[in-house]
Amino acid sequence: MITAVASGKGGTGKTTVAVNLALCLGEIQLLDCDVEEPNAHLFLNPVIEEKKPVEVLIPLINEELCVRCGKCAEFCQYNALAVTKELVMFFPELCHSCGGCAIVCPNNAISEGKRTTGVVEVGGKDKIRFVHGILEVGEAMASPVISEVKKQINKDVDAILDVPPGTSCAVIESVRDSDYCILVTEPTPFGLNDLKLAVNMLREMKIPHGVIVNRAGIGDGRVQEYCDKEGIRLLMEIPHDEQIAALYSNGIAFVERMPEYEKKFRQVYEVIKKEVG
Amino acid sequence: MKQITVLSGKGGTGKTSLVSAFASLAKNKVLADCDVDAADLHLILKPEIIEENDFRALKTASIDGEKCTRCGECVKYCVFDAISDYLVNPLACEGCAVCELVCPVDAVSMNEKNAGKTFISNTRCGPLVHAILYAGEEASGKLVALVRKKAKDVAQDKGLDLIIIDGSPGIGCPVIASLSGADLALIVTEPTISGLHDLERIVGVTEFFKIKSMVCINKYNINREKTIEIKKYCLRNNIPVAGEIPYSGDFTKAMVQAKSIVEYGGDVSQIVKGVWDEVNNSIR
Numbered sequence: 001m002i003t004a005v006a007s008g009k010g011g012t013g014k015t016t017v018a019v020n021l022a023l024c025l026g027e028i029q030l031l032d033c034d035v036e037e038p039n040a041h042l043f044l045n046p047v048i049e050e051k052k053p054v055e056v057l058i059p060l061i062n063e064e065l066c067v068r069c070g071k072c073a074e075f076c077q078y079n080a081l082a083v084t085k086e087l088v089m090f091f092p093e094l095c096h097s098c099g100g101c102a103i104v105c106p107n108n109a110i111s112e113g114k115r116t117t118g119v120v121e122v123g124g125k126d127k128i129r130f131v132h133g134i135l136e137v138g139e140a141m142a143s144p145v146i147s148e149v150k151k152q153i154n155k156d157v158d159a160i161l162d163v164p165p166g167t168s169c170a171v172i173e174s175v176r177d178s179d180y181c182i183l184v185t186e187p188t189p190f191g192l193n194d195l196k197l198a199v200n201m202l203r204e205m206k207i208p209h210g211v212i213v214n215r216a217g218i219g220d221g222r223v224q225e226y227c228d229k230e231g232i233r234l235l236m237e238i239p240h241d242e243q244i245a246a247l248y249s250n251g252i253a254f255v256e257r258m259p260e261y262e263k264k265f266r267q268v269y270e271v272i273k274k275e276v277g
Numbered sequence: 278m279k280q281i282t283v284l285s286g287k288g289g290t291g292k293t294s295l296v297s298a299f300a301s302l303a304k305n306k307v308l309a310d311c312d313v314d315a316a317d318l319h320l321i322l323k324p325e326i327i328e329e330n331d332f333r334a335l336k337t338a339s340i341d342g343e344k345c346t347r348c349g350e351c352v353k354y355c356v357f358d359a360i361s362d363y364l365v366n367p368l369a370c371e372g373c374a375v376c377e378l379v380c381p382v383d384a385v386s387m388n389e390k391n392a393g394k395t396f397i398s399n400t401r402c403g404p405l406v407h408a409i410l411y412a413g414e415e416a417s418g419k420l421v422a423l424v425r426k427k428a429k430d431v432a433q434d435k436g437l438d439l440i441i442i443d444g445s446p447g448i449g450c451p452v453i454a455s456l457s458g459a460d461l462a463l464i465v466t467e468p469t470i471s472g473l474h475d476l477e478r479i480v481g482v483t484e485f486f487k488i489k490s491m492v493c494i495n496k497y498n499i500n501r502e503k504t505i506e507i508k509k510y511c512l513r514n515n516i517p518v519a520g521e522i523p524y525s526g527d528f529t530k531a532m533v534q535a536k537s538i539v540e541y542g543g544d545v546s547q548i549v550k551g552v553w554d555e556v557n558n559s560i561r
Contacts, residue, residue: 008315010288010446015471036447037286037478039471057356077335077373098356098373137481140418140450165288165446166314172368172413189532190293190317197315201412205368218529249500251470 001276002159003269004178004207008194010165013184013214013238016248018162019043020255021182022128024265029159031152032132033174035118035145040162043253046130048123054133054148055114056141057097061088065109072101072110093140118145122152129157142170150174167201175202179276181209182235182268188219192226199232208275212268215240233275235268278432279560280425280440282311282459282488286475288446290465291495294528294538295549296443297321300402301539302553306439308400309428310407311421311455313393314414318443321535324398324405332395332408332423334416335372336387338365344384351376351385368413393420397427402537404431417445421454448482456483460560462490463519468503476507480514490516491559493552497521517559520552 005018015032019040022030032040059072059081070083080094081101092115102110118135133149135142142164150173153159163174163181175181183198185191195211202209210233213223217240227234238244247254255261283292283299296318300308310318338359340351345363352360355376359369365376367390377385393410406428410420428440444455456462462483466476476492483490492511497504504521511518523545531541539546 009317010285010315012289034447036449036452037288037471037475039287039474042470042474075374075378096371096373098371098375099354100373100375100378103354103375103378135449137448137478138453138485140453142447142449167412168314168410168417168451169371169413169415170447170449171314176369186289188529189320189535193317193320194315197412204412218526220533245499248471249467249469249503 001180001273002153002161002178003272004161004163004175004181005184006163006171006175006181006198007165007184008167008198009185009191012186012191015039015043015162016214017182017184017212018160019253020261021265021269022160023253023255024262025158025269027127027157029129029131029154029157031149031159032162033146033149034162034164035133035135035142035149036164038132038134041130041132042251044125044128044130046123046125048121050122052120053116054118054120054145055116056144057099057112058092058095058115059090059101059110060113061090062109062111065107067107069106071104071106075100075104097144117141120145120148120152129154143173146170146173167197175205175207178207180272181207182212183209184212184214185223186215186219187213187221187223191219192223195223196226199230210235210272212236212238214238235271236264278429278438278440280442280459281461281463281556281560282442282444282455283463283465284444284452284456284479285446285465286448286479287466287472290467290472291528292465293317293443294532295465295493296441297537298539298549299441299553301537302550303439303441303557305437306403306441307428307432307437308403308405309424309440309442310405311424311442311451312445313408313410313417313420313424313451314445316407316409318405319407321532321537322400322402322405323535324396324400324407326396326398328397330395331391332393332420333389334392334414334419337367337370337372337390338374338376338385338387340365341384341386344382346382348381350379350381354379371415392416395423395427397431404435406431418450418454421451448478452482453486456486456488459488461556462488463556464490464492465495466492466507467496468494468500468507473503473507473510477510480516491519491556492516493519494521496524498523519555520548522548522552
């Protein structure tokens, strides 16, 4: 079973939930798909055993075969190629690695090259197998790195995915193929607005989902009212608590110091397992 | 015309709360909400929409089941794994058109789709340009660029000389698009291990694109050691600290009332005013 931990709004506690949950479940995989700002390792402190560069395909143009016909640039939907009478210009940050230019070139002047845009690291801590991806600073496209992270999933063991915030393509890429999605939110107007966006996304993707309210006690009751009205299961509430905030700020997963939460996280996981069936 | 982009790397550090406070304080400005896949500024500013436009970006493939001979070419060439059982998954399709190119019987067509909307609005704090990006759409960077262009047009039309941009978390596509050509990046961080880690990555991005940056430490008193670490980091990297804001429940209370912290008042609003003065002085 693959369980994604997502949220519309950033900073609501996705990583907190993903890491604490993983720590309560025995043998499990934890994959950090927030490759723009990966944080789960800061709380788990895993030993990294392997590093794999993430390479995306880019066109290599053989200037001798190229007749500057411009068909590649005309085909490219992302404007990553421009052709003048003298030369072909390639803009790597716009390329989606679709391979279309190489197919369309009538002179076989385009072959596939590679460019590194990030790294995937694999390791572990006790019974937890850990994988995360790191997008190189200055690179725009997170999805290829996320896709490489997800290729590391061992299908025989349950996996928890820490997902980036928002509802964009990087989030879809992360959540895709999950059996369940936990949405972490906070009980504030911003939290509610972004929760609704995330729920709409998951409904469209037909992924079962439930909500964990973090910092319960701040704000107002509208998140809970919304969940009631929409029939969305409220899986757990984590109170607004100074001790939890202090542990978080120092990079400590709170179940390690507040073992009373272990049972609650395990119960949440049992509920999810039952629902997924 | 000056442009300030408010960023954070890590989500939830207080970008939008700060931008809405600046909205109450700054004069002669246009506001641009560039967190297009989880926009929140409108919840405080209650915009009255005066112009609304569809945003079209990439096309999506569709396969005509009548013409399709199930030869498998499209599946073989699709690098996005977007075709299964000769149906296109629009959430996975990135609109590259390779399937249309390789289909031997012309069964694939590429169709325009609406990927979101842009809005130009009036608010009690001046004009706001904002947008929504439909879930899973690819072109967040393009939409951010469009929002910024519209904000610039509004500023020129109305003779305004400042654009304040609310950015998105992360360091990827929409963040880069909200940053390029800005006069200042104000990075809002918090004294936590994640806040510091993400600060270093977003500073890497501002340096990569050679954008001047300033840091604002929000909730500085939740971990004073980490606040000192952030200040030392800023000192080593020649990044001015625009101010330190204490943790305050007033931010949430203001949000619940759809007010900026400046409109809500209280002690912390005075500190936020000080941050704005620092930021404003640094671009003048």
